[in-house]
Amino acid sequence: xxxxxxxxxSFIHKVAKTVGITSKDSKEAEHKxxxxxxxxxxxxxxNANNCxxxxxxxxxxVNSSVYFxxxxxxxxxxxxxxxxYDFRTPDxxxxxxxxxxxxxxxxxxxLAWQNIESQVNKAIALKADRTKLVLGIxxxxxxxxxxxxxxxxxxxxxxxxxxxxEGTYTKTEGLLAYYEICPHLVESTAATTSLTLYRRVxxxxxxxxxxxxxxxxxxxxGIWISFEEPETAKQKATYVKQNNLGGIALxxxxxxxxxxxxxxxxxxxxxxxxNIL
Numbered sequence: 073x074x075x076x077x078x079x080x081x082s083f084i085h086k087v088a089k090t091v092g093i094t095s096k097d098s099k100e101a102e103h104k105x106x107x108x109x110x111x112x113x114x115x116x117x118x119n120a121n122n123c124x125x126x127x128x129x130x131x132x133x134v135n136s137s138v139y140f141x142x143x144x145x146x147x148x149x150x151x152x153x154x155x156x157y158d159f160r161t162p163d164x165x166x167x168x169x170x171x172x173x174x175x176x177x178x179x180x181x182x183l184a185w186q187n188i189e190s191q192v193n194k195a196i197a198l199k200a201d202r203t204k205l206v207l208g209i210x211x212x213x214x215x216x217x218x219x220x221x222x223x224x225x226x227x228x229x230x231x232x233x234x235x236x237x238e239g240t241y242t243k244t245e246g247l248l249a250y251y252e253i254c255p256h257l258v259e260s261t262a263a264t265t266s267l268t269l270y271r272r273v274x275x276x277x278x279x280x281x282x283x284x285x286x287x288x289x290x291x292x293x294g295i296w297i298s299f300e301e302p303e304t305a306k307q308k309a310t311y312v313k314q315n316n317l318g319g320i321a322l323x324x325x326x327x328x329x330x331x332x333x334x335x336x337x338x339x340x341x342x343x344x345x346x347n348i349l
Contacts, residue, residue: 176188
């Protein structure tokens with residue numbers, strides 16, 4: 073353990089010495105060129121070892137125009153995976169529960185780029201080959217605690233009190249696998265305070281996504297959940313197909329309902345996507 077800590081500490085020290093520890097990259101253009109050169113070398117090594125497939129993932133909070141030269145990269149990259157989820161999480165925004173993976177920019181208290189449509193359009197504007205753009209979607213929900221200040225409607229954005237409690241299986245605050253959510257969903261026009269049920273609220277506009285919530289009761293905090301489900305995954309797959317994009321990447325299969333706990337249908341999110349594509 074001491075050796076591992078020393079090795080990791082040495083690595084961090086070398087990185088800090090080389091690039092510095094600062095909130096701003098003062099050598100953006102240089103690093104963009106270096107990343108393209110790195111990808112070219114990696115592709116050459118993969119080809120030499122009969123492993124020709126290479127993809128690059130783009131995180132939701134990274135400015136792709138600063139760090140990615142799409143025309144240069146796509147000579148060597150088979151797909152760009154756009155991680156178009158987790159725009160809002162309880163770690164990043166602990167006091168405000170909101171949709172984690174909206175499709176469109178709808179209301180003004182969000183940043184205009186925090187949605188799928190904006191990320192795809194930006195990549196295309198930067199000369200990315202649309203057939204190489206893969207849309208990343210989650211198979212889990214992001215959760216926040218609701219308290220007395222959260223109101224009773226559940227309509228986002230909702231005042232929150234940090235990440236929701238950890239799930240029975242995932243054991244991570246602020247995150248529930250789809251299979252930890254779906255058995256507890258109820259279709260109701262009234263908010264619920266049941267300690268085992270969540271009121272599911274679909275999105276008729278198909279712009280923001282589905283959410284669910286349970287109001288606080290006595291000393292027990294409520295919960296607000298932004299989550300992916302088969303219906304919303306189907307909408308995103310339809311968008312991919314209609315716009316001739318490269319495909320869908322699920323993040324990740326282990327958090328889909330692998331055992332069919334909800335309705336005996338195994339991997340419902342995966343199947344919803346596959347049936348469209």
